[in-house]
Amino acid sequence: MTTFTLNDELRTIDGPEDMPLLWALRDLVELKGTKFGCGAGLCGACTVHLNGEAVRSCQTSLAEVANGKVTTIEFVGSTEVGRKVQAAWVEIDVPQCGYCQPGQIMSATALLADNAAPNAQQITEAMSGNICRCGTYARIRQAIELAARS
Amino acid sequence: MNPFTHNYLSRRGFLASGAVSVGGLLVAVSFAGSSQAQTQTSSTQADDGNAFKPSAYIEVTTDGIVNMYVGKSEMGQGIHTGIAQLIGDELGCAWENIQIVQAPASPAFGFPGNGFMVTGGSTSIRTEWQRMRSMGAAARMMLEEAAAKRWAVNVGDLSTANGVISGPTGQTANFGELVVDASQLDVPANPSLKPKPARSLIGTSVKRLDTMQKITGRAEFGIDVQIPELLTATVVFPPQLLAPVRSFDATRALARPGVQAAVAISSGVAVIGDHYWAVHSARDDVSVEWGESTFAGLNMENLRAGYRDALDKDGIIAETKGDVSAVNGAKSVNLEIEQPFLAHACMEPLNLTVAINGESAEVWGPVQAQSWVQQSVGEIAGIDPKNVAVHTTYLGGGFGRRSAQDFVKAAAEIAKAVGKPVKLVYSREDDMRAAHYRPFNLTRAHGTLDNEGNLLALDIKVATPSVSSWAGARFLIGKDGVDEQAVEGLVNLPYDIPNVRVSWVEHDTKIPVHFWRAVGSSHNPFVIESLMDDLALDAGVEPIAFRRNLLRDEPRYLAILNKLESDAGWKQPAPQGIGRGIAIVQSFGSIVAEAVEISQDSDDIRVEKVFCVIDCGIAVNPGQIEAQMHSSIVYGLGALLRGQITIDDGVVEQSNFHDFEPLRHAEMPQISVSIIEGNDKPGGVGEPGLPPILPAVANALRALTGKRTLRLPMVG
Numbered sequence: 001m002t003t004f005t006l007n008d009e010l011r012t013i014d015g016p017e018d019m020p021l022l023w024a025l026r027d028l029v030e031l032k033g034t035k036f037g038c039g040a041g042l043c044g045a046c047t048v049h050l051n052g053e054a055v056r057s058c059q060t061s062l063a064e065v066a067n068g069k070v071t072t073i074e075f076v077g078s079t080e081v082g083r084k085v086q087a088a089w090v091e092i093d094v095p096q097c098g099y100c101q102p103g104q105i106m107s108a109t110a111l112l113a114d115n116a117a118p119n120a121q122q123i124t125e126a127m128s129g130n131i132c133r134c135g136t137y138a139r140i141r142q143a144i145e146l147a148a149r150s
Numbered sequence: 151m152n153p154f155t156h157n158y159l160s161r162r163g164f165l166a167s168g169a170v171s172v173g174g175l176l177v178a179v180s181f182a183g184s185s186q187a188q189t190q191t192s193s194t195q196a197d198d199g200n201a202f203k204p205s206a207y208i209e210v211t212t213d214g215i216v217n218m219y220v221g222k223s224e225m226g227q228g229i230h231t232g233i234a235q236l237i238g239d240e241l242g243c244a245w246e247n248i249q250i251v252q253a254p255a256s257p258a259f260g261f262p263g264n265g266f267m268v269t270g271g272s273t274s275i276r277t278e279w280q281r282m283r284s285m286g287a288a289a290r291m292m293l294e295e296a297a298a299k300r301w302a303v304n305v306g307d308l309s310t311a312n313g314v315i316s317g318p319t320g321q322t323a324n325f326g327e328l329v330v331d332a333s334q335l336d337v338p339a340n341p342s343l344k345p346k347p348a349r350s351l352i353g354t355s356v357k358r359l360d361t362m363q364k365i366t367g368r369a370e371f372g373i374d375v376q377i378p379e380l381l382t383a384t385v386v387f388p389p390q391l392l393a394p395v396r397s398f399d400a401t402r403a404l405a406r407p408g409v410q411a412a413v414a415i416s417s418g419v420a421v422i423g424d425h426y427w428a429v430h431s432a433r434d435d436v437s438v439e440w441g442e443s444t445f446a447g448l449n450m451e452n453l454r455a456g457y458r459d460a461l462d463k464d465g466i467i468a469e470t471k472g473d474v475s476a477v478n479g480a481k482s483v484n485l486e487i488e489q490p491f492l493a494h495a496c497m498e499p500l501n502l503t504v505a506i507n508g509e510s511a512e513v514w515g516p517v518q519a520q521s522w523v524q525q526s527v528g529e530i531a532g533i534d535p536k537n538v539a540v541h542t543t544y545l546g547g548g549f550g551r552r553s554a555q556d557f558v559k560a561a562a563e564i565a566k567a568v569g570k571p572v573k574l575v576y577s578r579e580d581d582m583r584a585a586h587y588r589p590f591n592l593t594r595a596h597g598t599l600d601n602e603g604n605l606l607a608l609d610i611k612v613a614t615p616s617v618s619s620w621a622g623a624r625f626l627i628g629k630d631g632v633d634e635q636a637v638e639g640l641v642n643l644p645y646d647i648p649n650v651r652v653s654w655v656e657h658d659t660k661i662p663v664h665f666w667r668a669v670g671s672s673h674n675p676f677v678i679e680s681l682m683d684d685l686a687l688d689a690g691v692e693p694i695a696f697r698r699n700l701l702r703d704e705p706r707y708l709a710i711l712n713k714l715e716s717d718a719g720w721k722q723p724a725p726q727g728i729g730r731g732i733a734i735v736q737s738f739g740s741i742v743a744e745a746v747e748i749s750q751d752s753d754d755i756r757v758e759k760v761f762c763v764i765d766c767g768i769a770v771n772p773g774q775i776e777a778q779m780h781s782s783i784v785y786g787l788g789a790l791l792r793g794q795i796t797i798d799d800g801v802v803e804q805s806n807f808h809d810f811e812p813l814r815h816a817e818m819p820q821i822s823v824s825i826i827e828g829n830d831k832p833g834g835v836g837e838p839g840l841p842p843i844l845p846a847v848a849n850a851l852r853a854l855t856g857k858r859t860l861r862l863p864m865v866g
Contacts, residue, residue: 016407019427027382027425032374033367035546036426037497038578042807045497073367089365093357093773096781097226098364099497099546105365128816131807133497133547134226135784137818139777 002062007031007075015062022046022057025072033073033102037131044130047103047110048072054110056129073102081113081147088147096134104130108144117148202329204289204337206258207282208237214313214326216243219251221259222278223269223518224360225548226781227836228774231358232275233282235770239351240286240344242310243325250359255520255540268519270553270665272738272834275770279832280343287341289332296331297323311350346768346829353827355773360544372515372543375503375573381410383564383574384429386436387418390443390800391585391661395419402435412436415563417556422568426575444660445800453797454488457592457657460613461486465653468632469641472649477607479598483684487595488861489673490794492588492666493810498546499581502561505571510537511562512571516545519553522622526555530562549785550665553621554586582810583802587795588666589615590659593677598649603689605700607649608681610640612674615658621665635665639674639841644707644736645682645700661797667785668837671737672844679733679845680859683852693732693849694720706828707734710743710763713824718745718761728758729854733842740766740833744783744842746819748850755865757787757819757847766835767828775835776823782839783821788812790844792863 003012006029015024020039025031025048034057037045041059048057049071050064076082085108095101104127111118111126118126123144132140201217202210209217218237222229230250238248257265261273262281290310297315298305300323307318313325346353363369388395398419400412408428412421419438423429502515504527511531517523520540528535545552561574576584591614598607616633618626627633632654640652666672686696694715701707711734715721724730727749734743747759762779769775792811796803804810848859 023425023427036373038807040806077366086365090361093361095361095364096777097545097547098369099371101364102367124816128814131812131814133495133812135781137784137815138780138821
């Protein structure tokens with residue numbers, strides 16, 4: 001049993017303590033927006049926020065989130081920064097297949113929540129852990145810059 | 151006849167496909183709310199029984215929502231949006247009232263002419279260009295006729311835009327108000343299509359219809375499928391490729407919480423349980439005794455030797471012009487170029503959900519070839535393929551991989567064995583090691599110049615397996631036995647060369663291969679455009695000028711080269727420390743030229759800028775064409791710089807994104823895309839941006855360092 005705040009609701013999850021948050025979210029809570037890409041912290045598709053920071057949920061156990069605050073793609077739009085990021089994603093028409101985009105948006109939102117006006121290098125550093133096989137990187141950068149301005 | 155390249159549109163095709171009823175099958179397709187946010191509320195009340203359904207593809211409801219049934223798999227290329235543009239342009243509906251419904255597997259949604267259902271080969275807009283516009287036009291004509299009758303006016307006096315029909319004296323009616331009347335009318339036999347200047351959606355960069363779902367986590371991919379009583383499966387695959395299961399012991403795995411069963415299937419041992427983590431973490435508790443792999447002992451050294459031996463044999467002649475053996479030139483260039491196996495590495499690992507229920511079966515998931523899925527599952531379930539319903543979800547990337555049947559067969563075997571609905575999910579490692587790669591290939595290329603630097607002859611021989619045979623797409627193999635996928639990009643070059651010989655040695659290592667983005671054009675143009683650059687250098691002619699001379703009778707190519715020269719500032723000298731290269735390639739009905747600027751730091755190559763010019767004929771959605779150029783360039787650069795699958799003692803050496811690492815944000819070049827618009831018909835856009843990027847970078851490295859790249863990847 002692990003208790004934590006998930007998308008602003010206190011939840012108790014009945015799963016093994018070593019179960020990755022990714023699979024607890026997807027298979028125990030039925031929040032399937034957080035994506036499985038590599039299972040090894042290499043691609044960023046599973047990125048969520050833990051206490052406001054971007055973490056790879058495939059590398060984060062349930063035990064590690066106990067009493068913490070977890071935000072996923074399904075809820076990030078209810079934050080001011082998340083809403084701006086999603087609006088910018090729409091404006092720039094970013095996604096192609098879309099599979100990596102929840103992770104991209106969670107990384108971008110964590111960046112902008114921490115640094116409202118990141119420079120090019122800071123954007124690169126914050127986003128280079130998120131792989132996109134469709135090659136939407138240029139539009140992701142444009143969208144982050146747009147969200148930062150808005 | 152080749153359904154991937156033929157442009158079907160016959161009156162018969164139109165009528166036949168328009169008449170197919172798909173009603174009952176659609177109920178289980180859960181794409182409610184699959185369009186923009188603002189349409190979602192109304193979409194839930196879509197069919198009130200009075201909807202107007204003039205064809206299998208279009209349904210207009212009484213509240214004016216236009217449901218468009220699209221059979222093409224959406225894997226990022228934007229086809230749902232593209233099809234909506236084709237239909238919507240002729241129909242004259244309001245863009246925000248369009249709702250995309252993913253269509254079931256049915257011949258109506260296959261290629262016009264043969265009903266075969268697959269998304270690939272950059273064919274979708276090309277093969278649907280006439281049919282979808284005709285369907286939209288027919289529906290509009292019927293709605294207009296209903297309005298004309300109601301108002302007792304001539305149809306010719308009506309105008310239609312944004313889902314509203316307007317009469318000559320101020321009458322107006324929304325589509326929704328006319329659907330009941332329109333349903334009584336006959337479908338017009340020969341709808342006329344708008345001339346180009348009258349088009350309102352085609353040619354515009356309307357935004358994608360799937361974005362809202364994809365940025366909120368609501369888009370349903372195959373891995374997200376949830377149905378009652380669904381179990382999840384993982385497969386323990388053999389370390390050595392395709393080794394059979396001799397015996398296994400899953401006692402310890404079955405003792406773990408959430409694990410329900412373990413069964414041997416053709417490709418390994420499946421562990422089935424309540425959810426992914428339960429079965430994934432039980433894998434190590436399955437001990438398997440594997441039989442002998444036919445790949446035992448296979449490594450890159452003996453694999454390469456096999457390819458070199460193959461190239462010493464005579465191949466099948468795929469093209470011949472003049473007489474290359476009679477040419478006596480002044481200078482020649484010889485290249486032998488090796489290109490590796492490549493994994494597709496889609497972001498969404500392979501997965502599929504299958505339920506077999508007696509005489510029928512249902513499949514949910516990310517697939518590119520619904521017709522093949524029906525055959526595969528039908529065979530394993532022992533039922534008529536027609537009784538296999540396929541619910542296509544969004545695809546988290548495809549690149550050809552999801553038209554292979556290995557994961558489909560594995561999922562069907564497991565579902566059959568356990569007698570319950572099962573979702574098979576590959577780990578990233580399983581996905582990377584599941585073969586069906588872009589084939590390894592080795593090519594010898596020989597070019598001959600005369601004293602004045604004119605290109606007299608090209609003699610090319612490629613050793614590569616037949617991807618079309620592997621895929622079961624034998625219709626892509628010509629009467630002469632040549633697999634067109636093996637030689638595309640080598641034959642029918644636009645360059646004016648008097649003597650040409652292209653031959654193919656079918657060399658098959660038995661490692662499964664499959665379509666990989668751009669297929670033969672992912673590797674053959676690399677050889678041609680590398681050779682062209684070396685020939686230009688030997689001729690003492692600048693690379694664009696050298697190609698321009700050989701393309702002097704090809705106005706489309708010349709226009710592209712001129713535009714590229716100006717976009718890339720080619721007439722100015724390259725900046726200090728920068729190497730520049732270009733390449734131009736026709737593939738999938740479009741022509742793309744790319745120029746790059748690169749720099750090199752020790753052995754690390756950095757691609758700084760890419761200039762891309764495409765002529766894809768009619769540009770249906772310039773914004774999405776730009777996106778596909780970016781996509782192909784990024785995918786190609788990842789492969790070029792460090793993409794390779796290698797084998798040691800029959801074991802695939804790569805496993806995840808650390809040793810098969812795609813391009814990342816930090817490596818993204820500046821990319822500019824120019825579109826040269828044509829008038830006759832659209833070309834493909836999902837793949838043609840890829841072929842030129844690889845040789846353009848290699849040519850830039852040659853310009854910078856004098857070194858010709860003879861083996862990929864460039865960096866490793």
